[in-house]
Amino acid sequence: MASFCFYAACVIAVFASNNAGTASASHLGCPSNKFQCDNGKCVPITWVCTGIDGCGDNSDEKNCDTYECPHGYWKCKNNRCVPVEWLCTDINGCGDNSDEDKCDTNRCIMRRGKKLRTFSNTKERIKFPCKYNAVRNTICGSWKVTLTPGNAIEADKNKRYVVKTMWLGLERLNDSMKWEGRSDLKIAKKYINGQKAEPFNKKDGALETNQILSFAASSSDDEVTVYEKSAGDFVVRYGQYMPGDTWHRRSGFEFICLSDNFQPSGYPDQICGNGTKDEVKAFKKSKGYRESRQAVLFHEVFTNDGIIQTDSDCKSTANAISNKCQTDADRWNAAKLCWPVVGKSHFQSCITHNIERPESAMRHCVEYVCSRCTDPNSCLALSEELDGCMELEGVSNYVRSQCAPNLAIAT
Known part of the structure; x- marks a missing residue:
């Protein structure tokens, strides 16, 4: 693996089946990523149920309808097991x-910390350094x-956004039992x-x-994989970036529902939307x-009582607006x-x-505008932050x- 320092990792949550039974018995003498043939031979799991005799005795092609894929593998519609x-x-x-079936309609994905593609394939920009309801x-x-x-502005290049934290909350529908956990760049x-x-x-x-x-990691791809043990319902990826590099595609996340029972919330409840084209534009x-539309997103995130901001500037911004x-x-x-x-970017750079x-400028600007431009403390703080920058329309001249x-004010 190349020698570079990484500050984040990718978390994938995949809900794949893993019940005890014939599958468990098949792997007693082989590593978890191998299938044990009836003749004792160990072959890759990906050779199972392909229509090709990989074992030499055809035992990798028997009982395909009832075969249960082990941890880390997903069962295709044709019964083949493939890595998640x-x-x-x-x-x-x-x-x-079938591994690509629902990846357009049931997929919300973030790339480079700020480029969001919703369930409807509409593209939005998430450019604020705080938590948001994806x-x-x-x-x-x-x-x-x-x-x-939770976003952060990358320290090395302040025009960039990095997904710094990730909160995952799960509630089981049949009994309302819950699990909630938090990850961040250091933990991953x-x-x-x-x-x-x-x-x-776990929180x-x-x-x-x-x-x-259950969990697995791939150091070559800088990815962590999280598997739910029963159903094979969805995937979540939480990505890595290379600080100071020219791009960081992996600084993001991905949510994909692989189940037919998919009922997404709409915007503004969640920014990923419900699959209706141009949700933010329609709401606007x-x-x-x-x-x-970035103003609309900013407004909806910081007026949303369901998002608990933990960063001090983000918390103060939400408190000021509310x-x-x-x-x-x-x-x-x-x-x-x-x-x-x-x-x-020109304000961030300046x-x-x-x-x-x-x-901090975000916080002081909101506090100042919410005071109807009368608060002297936020005015002074904002003046230091905006000095020499281009005019912030509706604010700079008041300051x-x-x-x-x-x-x-730069021209």
């Missing part, structure tokens, strides 16, 4: 394409799933390096991790908003005026050049007139 890493790769791994209370198979990523990295037994820290719920999940139109803004019109005004300080943090007459 093959799911939704745009390659026909099963031979009948998947929330979506029914997939036997589970209700919540996936809450330690798991891949063999320093942790699991890539998630809540009556279900025990080993009752419903229904509200009569004329500004950027409690310091007096009206819904004030809240919308704060979102549309302040999102550019973290959503537009604020960082001023030895300030874009996350100059209220508290910073010498505020420089």
Whole structure:
């Protein structure tokens, strides 16, 4: 493996069947990734149920309807077992394409920390350094799933976003039993390096991790795989990036529901939407908003009481919009005026050049606008952060007139 430092890892949650029975008996004398033939020979699991006699005695082609794939493998419609890493790769791994069946309609994917493709294949930009409701209370198979990523601005190149944390919440539909866990870049990295037994820290719920999940890691792909032990319902990937590199495709996540029982929540409950084309655009139109869709996303995330922000600037931003803004019109005004300080690269670069943090500028901007541009403390703080930057429309001139007459505005 190349010698590079990685700050994140990928977490894949795959719900694949693993019941005891003939499958367990078949592997008693072979490693877990091998199938034991009746003649005692060990062959790769991927040779099972392919229509080709891999064992030499055809035992790898017997009982295919009832054969149960072991941990780490997914059962195709043609009964073949393939590694879960093959799911939704745009390659026909099963031979009948069932590993790619639902990957367009039931798939929400984030790339490079900010480029989101919803269940409808609509592209959205998630450009704020806080937690957001990617998947929330979506029914997939036997589970209700919540996936809450947390973004951060990459320190080396401040124009970039990195998925830094991941919250996974599961509720079993038949008995409402829950499991909730958290991962972040350090936890996932330690798991891949063999320093942790699991890539998630359980935080809540009556279900025990080993009752419903098992894990595997691939250091060559910098991926962690999490398997639910009963149904084969969905996949979640949580990705890695290479700091300072020209791109970091793996800095993201992916949620794919592989079950026919797929009932996604709509926008704004979850940003991944319900598969209806242009969910954010339609929501924006229904509200009569004329500004950027990124302003709409910013507004909905920071007015959502169901998202518990843990970063201090994110928490203060949400608190300001919820409690310091007096009206819904004030809240919308704060979102549309302040999102550019973290959503537009020239503001991020300028604020960082001023030895300030874009996350802090976001907070002070929202606090200032929510005060209807009367709060002297947020005004002064924002003036330091915006000094020498391009005009932040609707804000910079107020700052100059209220508290910073010498505020420089670049042209």
